[in-house]
Amino acid sequence: MTLGEKYTAFRTILIKEFLRFIRIWIQTVLPPVITTALYFVIFGNLIGSQIGDMEGYRYMDYIVPGLIMMAVITNSYANVVSSFYGSKFQRHIEEMLVSPIPNHLILSGFVAGGVARGLVVGSAVTATAFFFSDVQVHNLFVSISVVVLTSILFALAGLINGVFAKSFDDISIIPTFVLTPLTYLGGIFYTIEMLPEFWQGVSLANPILYMINAFRYGLLGVTDIDLYASYLIIIGFIAGLYWFALTLLNRGVGIRN
Amino acid sequence: MTQALTIRQLRKTYPNGLIALKGIDLDVAEGDFFALLGPNGAGKSTAIGIIASLTNKTSGSVRVFGHDLDTDQAAAKSCLGLVPQEFNFNMFEPVVEVVVNQAGYYGIPRALAFERAEQYLRELGLWDKRRVMARNLSGGMKRRLMIARALVHRPRLLILDEPTAGVDIEIRRSMWEYLRRINQQGTTIILTTHYLEEAESLCRNIAIIDDGEIIENTNMKVLLNKLHTETFVLDLREPIDAIPPLAGYRVHQVDPTTLEADISRECSLNGLFTELSRYGIEVLSMRNKSNRLEQLFLDLVDDKNSHRRKGAAE
Numbered sequence: 304m305t306l307g308e309k310y311t312a313f314r315t316i317l318i319k320e321f322l323r324f325i326r327i328w329i330q331t332v333l334p335p336v337i338t339t340a341l342y343f344v345i346f347g348n349l350i351g352s353q354i355g356d357m358e359g360y361r362y363m364d365y366i367v368p369g370l371i372m373m374a375v376i377t378n379s380y381a382n383v384v385s386s387f388y389g390s391k392f393q394r395h396i397e398e399m400l401v402s403p404i405p406n407h408l409i410l411s412g413f414v415a416g417g418v419a420r421g422l423v424v425g426s427a428v429t430a431t432a433f434f435f436s437d438v439q440v441h442n443l444f445v446s447i448s449v450v451v452l453t454s455i456l457f458a459l460a461g462l463i464n465g466v467f468a469k470s471f472d473d474i475s476i477i478p479t480f481v482l483t484p485l486t487y488l489g490g491i492f493y494t495i496e497m498l499p500e501f502w503q504g505v506s507l508a509n510p511i512l513y514m515i516n517a518f519r520y521g522l523l524g525v526t527d528i529d530l531y532a533s534y535l536i537i538i539g540f541i542a543g544l545y546w547f548a549l550t551l552l553n554r555g556v557g558i559r560n
Numbered sequence: 561m562t563q564a565l566t567i568r569q570l571r572k573t574y575p576n577g578l579i580a581l582k583g584i585d586l587d588v589a590e591g592d593f594f595a596l597l598g599p600n601g602a603g604k605s606t607a608i609g610i611i612a613s614l615t616n617k618t619s620g621s622v623r624v625f626g627h628d629l630d631t632d633q634a635a636a637k638s639c640l641g642l643v644p645q646e647f648n649f650n651m652f653e654p655v656v657e658v659v660v661n662q663a664g665y666y667g668i669p670r671a672l673a674f675e676r677a678e679q680y681l682r683e684l685g686l687w688d689k690r691r692v693m694a695r696n697l698s699g700g701m702k703r704r705l706m707i708a709r710a711l712v713h714r715p716r717l718l719i720l721d722e723p724t725a726g727v728d729i730e731i732r733r734s735m736w737e738y739l740r741r742i743n744q745q746g747t748t749i750i751l752t753t754h755y756l757e758e759a760e761s762l763c764r765n766i767a768i769i770d771d772g773e774i775i776e777n778t779n780m781k782v783l784l785n786k787l788h789t790e791t792f793v794l795d796l797r798e799p800i801d802a803i804p805p806l807a808g809y810r811v812h813q814v815d816p817t818t819l820e821a822d823i824s825r826e827c828s829l830n831g832l833f834t835e836l837s838r839y840g841i842e843v844l845s846m847r848n849k850s851n852r853l854e855q856l857f858l859d860l861v862d863d864k865n866s867h868r869r870k871g872a873a874e
């Protein structure tokens with residue numbers, strides 16, 4: 304394939320993925336917006352007013368970055384895992400396998416679709432957040448780059464989950480038992496400085512903590528973690544997951560008998 | 561002559577240990593209309609899956625228009641269009657998008673992809689359905705959608721795995737016409753089917769595969785000439801009580817107004833009619849008892865199975 308043809312093929316997958324989740328926006332875009340709105344009302348307004356400030360910010364404002372990140376993480380992951388598994392289940396992944404698209408473009412296309420959903424939902428949640436709180440963006444470059452990198456990371460992870468999934472149960476096990484706990488324990492609602500030293504150490508093993516804190520730095524300018532360490536960890540994970548996902552596709556795991 | 565498809569010593573053992581292909585060789589020339597026949601489970605779809613890069617082979621080689629699947633896969637894939645046995649499009653996509661997206665995967669720019677999609681959907685009678693969700697098409701329409709999708713990048717070799725399964729007679733005929741036309745325009749076609757009439761009327765060359773082995777690979781006419789006797793069914797105007805002695809013909813009575821005659825290639829039908837006329841028996845109509853290819857196919861597969869059984873008994 305020429306470079307132009309490759310670009311067309313990539314764009315085709317991206318458009319297809321985009322239309323897929325937009326077509327079912329009531330299942331994909333709306334729920335996270337409603338959930339975060341509820342978080343803002345309950346934790347931000349009702350309970351938050353009792354809590355007082357956290358690291359110099361109103362509690363409502365403090366939890367905004369984490370809630371946006373939670374939506375981005377969950378949706379990037381969910382989009383790719385369900386789309387990839389669905390295309391295996393209905394077998395239309397074969398449309399790509401018979402065509403000359405190289406595997407790295409199939410991978411990039413699905414990941415771009417996941418990033419697209421992460422960004423669409425992230426923007427919708429951000430708009431909701433601005434409605435409830437008065438957060439200003441401290442550093443636009445950091446905010447945007449962290450969101451994009453994080454959604455790439457979880458889109459890749461979703462694809463790997465999709466490759467191994469053999470049933471519809473398999474696509475919800477990781478999100479429910481791994482992703483959600485790690486996200487909640489990743490410092491959405493608190494600073495780890497509130498934790499005893501031992502649990503602070505344990506928290507540092509949670510990669511999601513780095514992403515949420517980096518993003519909190521982008522929006523508010525405060526973080527528990529060194530910014531460079533965060534970028535390093537995110538990019539390291541992306542590289543590792545990309546390599547692993549590509550190896551799986553090249554071997555045809557779960558898609559070629 | 562250019563070879564559209566060259567297969568050498570192709571073997572496939574599935575992970576569960578089942579040997580689906582036992583080292584097959586196959587050549588299909590450019591421009592051919594080729595039938596791949598065989599009973600259920602013979603290995604046809606497995607072979608096609610390997611040619612189309614959907615199934616990993618165990619060993620052997622496949623070349624599509626000279627492009628080896630191992631070393632020159634992208635070029636080989638670009639030459640090939642596949643209509644698989646099972647529906648494998650996204651049921652939740654509108655018809656036109658199924659075709660346009662497939663074009664995109666081959667690198668065809670979107671505007672051109674829409675033009676092509678319109679052309680093929682019109683030719684296959686699906687243009688009115690272009691905005692319908694694919695899952696809301698009827699079975700026969702889904703088959704035609706897969707043909708449109710397979711043609712959108714203008715492949716030089718089109719492989720159809722049972723394209724007319726579940727398609728009504730009228731649409732089947734029009735699909736045949738359509739396939740004949742694109743074959744005349746230069747597309748090489750390989751087709752599997754269980755309707756032997758279909759293979760007989762469309763295909764010039766034929767391979768029969770059974771239990772992972774090719775047991776016959778020849779020209780259709782040559783193959784049909786192998787058939788030594790044909791059975792004809794004769795409908796009579798008046799009922800008869802018994803068959804008069806008919807010299808040289810093996811005829812038996814099914815019911816008072818129906819006879820079955822085995823005619824070998826040495827005898828002529830004229831002779832039989834002369835004999836019957838002598839006894840005042842009038843034949844109203846006549847037809848083949850079964851499709852000729854069908855008979856041959858059963859003979860071949862049967863032959864092989866009885867050899868195998870004998871082998872096993874020894």
Ligand SMILES: Nc1ncnc2c1ncn2[C@@H]1O[C@H](COP(=O)(O)OP(=O)(O)OP(=O)(O)O)[C@@H](O)[C@H]1O
Nearest residue numbers: 560574576578580599600601602603604605606607
């Ligand atoms: N994924 C698979 N895993 C294990 N065995 C398989 C798999 N796919 C096919 N087989 C086996 O391989 C053999 C050949 O199957 P194949 O689908 O190639 O037959 P076929 O000639 O296309 O038959 P049909 O006319 O019924 O479509 C069968 O015994 C089948 O059970």
Ligand SMILES: [Mg+2]
Nearest residue numbers: 604605645721
């Ligand atoms: Mg088959």
